[in-house]
Each structure stands twice: as structure tokens, then as C-alpha cells.
């Protein structure tokens with residue numbers, strides 16, 4: 224029988240598309256003793272998390288809670304609860320995660336209409352308006368921060384158009400929550416989900432979601448049961464609401480971690496945090512360009528939490544990533560789908576968004592590529 228050594232993960236600097244580095248305070252909170260999921264002390268922590276999440280989402284939505292599971296579980300909860308078989312859903316696809324939304328909507332029986340733009344571009348309100356004229360839909364699904372392309376999608380104008388057509392707007396905010404401006408109430412967004420391991424700098428494992436009153440009404444008027452039992456918000460909300468009815472055992476220590484991560488967000492201040500992300504991203508963009516690299520996305524809609532940069536002609540992108548990891552303990556990401564082998568993806572999210580990390584990465588790239 225093999226005797227396994229004690230766990231000892233390497234000390235990586237996480238500058239990829241997620242997870243990001245986790246604050247020591249969050250890890251410490253997660254190591255606290257596990258208590259029962261109906262313990263009054265835990266119920267209080269749950270309320271704290273909901274209040275802090277509303278603050279971070281900039282919303283007063285009552286139905287705001289963390290789904291058990293990673294960002295994709297948030298995506299699946301958003302689709303499963305608001306799509307009934309046969310419902311028309313318009314999905315805006317300009318990257319890998321828009322594609323995943325379409326795939327999930329399809330699996331839950333939606334009639335999916337695809338509005339497509341090339342990877343690296345954004346959608347305009349006029350385009351969404353035209354698509355809805357052609358195909359009226361119950362829901363319009365769109366990604367706020369496309370981690371596959373590094374695009375930050377403006378949402379205000381689109382939300383207005385969607386509501387003019389009487390539809391709901393469903394938003395993927397996995398790589399935006401806590402890193403770039405997101406105003407759920409001011410922008411009138413209906414269903415917004417995120418993940419803990421990107422700009423919130425908590426380990427992967429929870430997916431915050433928030434639902435507008437308008438969308439809650441749609442949920443209450445469903446004719447069919449939610450197909451996913453585990454993600455059924457009509458039941459999950461009773462555990463997070465006044466009833467406190469058991470549904471599934473909450474991942475106690477993950478909730479501890481999220482509470483601490485959100486406390487850190489509150490202490491720093493959301494606006495200051497957004498500014499920090501933009502400042503460090505701008506510093507990275509300038510540094511990359513001065514080394515001769517070309518960025519994929521035009522400045523106006525470049526995403527501060529994730530930067531896509533072209534792998535220079537004649538350079539093996541995967542080789543550089545391996546050198547960064549093995550010689551410098553730095554993780555960055557490669558391209559997905561249409562961008563496979565063509566781009567690197569550099570994340571500056573949460574704890575990872577620091578000026579000294581940018582300096583280190585640029586210096587390492589310089590050494591590896593002999594620039």
C-alpha cells in the first residue's frame with residue numbers, strides 16, 4: 224500500500240481565467256469548525272451572506288442567494304428555473320460561454336434562437352431589437368464578461384430593449400461580479416448569476432444568483448415543475464427564506480469562505496475595487512503593448528478582469544505557458560474554441576489584481592521570449 228505524502232500544492236500565482244488567488248482570510252474562515260445547516264448560528268451567517276451579496280450585486284432583490292456548485296451551476300439554475308419546454312429563448316453568442324448558455328437552454332427544452340457575433344465583438348441594442356422583432360422570446364440570455372474573449376458587454380441599452388419586448392434579461396456575470404461595475408437594479412437586470420472563484424477570490428464551489436421581482440413572478444407562474452430537482456429555486460428559496468425548510472445540506476465551510484470574501488469586498492468598497500481592477504488592467508495593457516504584443520479587444524470594451532493577447536507569430540503559446548508555470552509559478556490561460564492556440568488569456572481578478580503581479584508577469588514573459 225502506497226503511503227501518500229501530506230498535501231502540498233505548489234505556490235502558484237493565478238493569473239488565468241479562474242480560479243484566482245484566494246485571500247488568506249478566506250482560507251482561514253473556511254477552516255473554522257463545521258456546524259449544522261439548521262443551527263441558528265449558521266442561519267444568521269446565511270442572512271449575512273445574502274445581505275452582503277445584495278450589496279455586491281447592487282440590488283434589493285429578495286431572491287438573492289448562493290447556489291451550491293460552481294459558476295456553471297449558477298448558469299444552469301438560471302436556465303432551469305426560467306425556461307419551460309417550448310419557451311423561445313434568444314441567446315447572444317460571441318464566445319464560449321454564450322455557446323454554453325445555448326447548449327443548456329436547448330437541454331431544458333427551449334426553442335433557442337441564436338444571435339451571433341464574431342468572437343471579440345459586442346452586441347448593440349439595435350441588433351437585439353432586430354432579433355426580437357424577428358423572433359419574439361421569453362428570455363434574452365447574454366454574457367456580461369466573456370472570459371473566452373476578454374469582452375465587456377454593455378448591458379443598459381440592451382436591458383431596455385429586452386423589456387420593451389416584454390422579455391426577461393438573463394445575465395452571466397461570472398467574471399464581472401466584484402471586479403467591474405455591475406448594477407443589477409439600476410440596469411434593471413432580471414436573472415443574474417456569478418461564481419465565487421473569479422473576481423470574488425473565494426475558492427470555486429458557490430454560484431451567487433439574484434432574481435428580480437418580475438422574474439420571480441414568472442417563476443411562480445410556471446406551468447411545469449423545474450426539471451432539475453437540485454437547482455429548483457422554488458424549493459431552495461424556502462431554505463434561504465423565512466421557512467428554513469431543509470432542501471439539501473448547505474456547503475457550510477464554503478459559505479464561511481464566501482461570507483469572508485464578501486466582507487473583504489465591503490471593506491475595500493465596491494467602487495474602489497472596480498477602480499483597482501481597471502488601474503492594474505490598464506497597467507498590464509500598456510506593458511504588453513510596449514513589449515510588442517497585440518491585444519485582441521478594442522479599448523472601449525476591453526474587460527479589466529480578463530485580457531486576451533495574441534500569441535506572436537512563430538511562438539508556441541502552450542510552451543510559454545508551461546515555462547511560466549514551471550519556472551515562475553505563474554498560471555495564465557490559453558485560448559478556447561475559435562481562439563485555441565491563437566491567444567493567451569490573462570486574468571487579473573480579485574486578489575490576483577495587483578500591480579506587482581503585472582510587473583512579475585511582464586518580466587517573466589520578457590525572459591522567456593528574450594524580448
Ligand SMILES: *Cc1c(COP(=O)(O)O)cnc(C)c1O
Pocket residue numbers: 241293294295296298320366368369370371395397398418420427
Ligand atoms: C468561468 C465561467 C463560467 C463557468 O464557471 P465554472 O465555475 O467554471 O463552472 C461561466 N461563465 C463565464 C463567463 C465564466 O467565465
